[in-house]
Amino acid sequence: MRIEPAASLRGVTAVPGDKSISHRSVMLGALANGVTHVTGFLPGADCLSTVACFRQLGVSVEQLSATELKVHGVGLRGLQEPSDVLDVGNSGTTMRLLLGILAGQPFHATLTGDVSIRRRPMGRVSVPLRQMGAHIDGREEGRLAPLSVRGGGLRAIRFDSPVASAQIKSAVLLAGLFADGETGVREPEASRDHSERMLRAFGVDVAEKDGYITVQGGSQLIATDIEVPGDISSAAFLIVAAAIRPGSDLTIRGVGVNPSRTGILDVLREMGARIDLQNERESGGEPIADIRIQGGELRAVTVGGATIPRLIDEIPVLAVAATQAVGVTVIRDAKELKVKESDRIATTAAELRKFGASVEELEDGLHITGPTPLSGGAEIATYHDHRIAMAMAVAGLAADGPTVIRDWEAVDVSFPGFGQLLQNLR
């Protein structure tokens, strides 16, 4: 992909459906009694991996259009033993949430994925799921995929997660649906709460007790319609692109603005960006709004603590914004970036330096000194990481010459059509 510099971004647009919510709509729809109608579904590679895995488990998923599905629920006891290995592709969410569900099934299944998935830590879910009684094995004693699981007969636990991770929390809560008694999860900082919200929309009583999020084993899910909002993590690339290009005026319609996901808006505003939420509404328990961004000058900030899980996937593109901000931006407490599709501390720093940016890697984050004029002519490696590809495309818009991004197809994981959309907004 060749990215040409852009003076400004203008117009009214929309982004594809939220990835986290799309995954969960298929998973909970499959476990429900009745038919779940999903609109606004993200037809990205990760969510299509989830659909393929559930079909292998005997669930009929009708694809009415690219973004509209009917999931024919089989109830809590209706999944079938898959006759082949389940392949999650590049999707950590599919692997970890599905493990939670499979932990509750009285059959055997094997899960694998691409090179990146087979490097990512899975002990964080196999450890609590084993405590609940599931039999899980895999490379390095179940810390790495491929993993095999034989579930069933689970007991409820109280789990103190060592990391703020919605994937860990969701895996344990989903397994909790199949356990005897009340399962609870507590985390060091709050992570995205889409599982809790959607479980409630399916009629499950999700409570909070002494800091633990709890579900009762055997709770039945009742099918419901899910309208997936636009993905704020995808919108973030456009938001930052408009924020760093003076003269930009961009509106993105129908974006999910769940407070557990809006860290990027808070931080960009603190940096001085002009961001307004318009037409705020709610659907399926998720808040939605149109987001208007006007370009201007930015100043450096320090980001850490409880804000990090609220913008974890946006840090590569936040780093791009920081190259254009006055002062030293410090991002810390973000060690989790090392175990995403790539080591995003290392890959963000390495690729931004190719534009001439001043970036220093920390053990748990980045130091970025700005503003620096970004130089054109960079040849960018994506490490097959969709967020690195799109963040570097945004840097390319602000560069003084064309940028070449290799392995561009990585963007299809979460934002098919991103290249064309950027082109249309010039």
Ligand SMILES: O=C(O)C1=C[C@@H](OP(=O)(O)O)[C@@H](O)[C@H](O)C1
């Ligand atoms: O639950 C989810 O849908 C996700 C949770 C986050 O991962 P962790 O739970 O590993 O933090 C996030 O990075 C990922 O893109 C999606």
Ligand SMILES: C=C(OP(=O)(O)O)C(=O)O
């Ligand atoms: C980390 C991500 O996703 P996952 O963990 O599902 O692969 C992401 O989309 O940035």
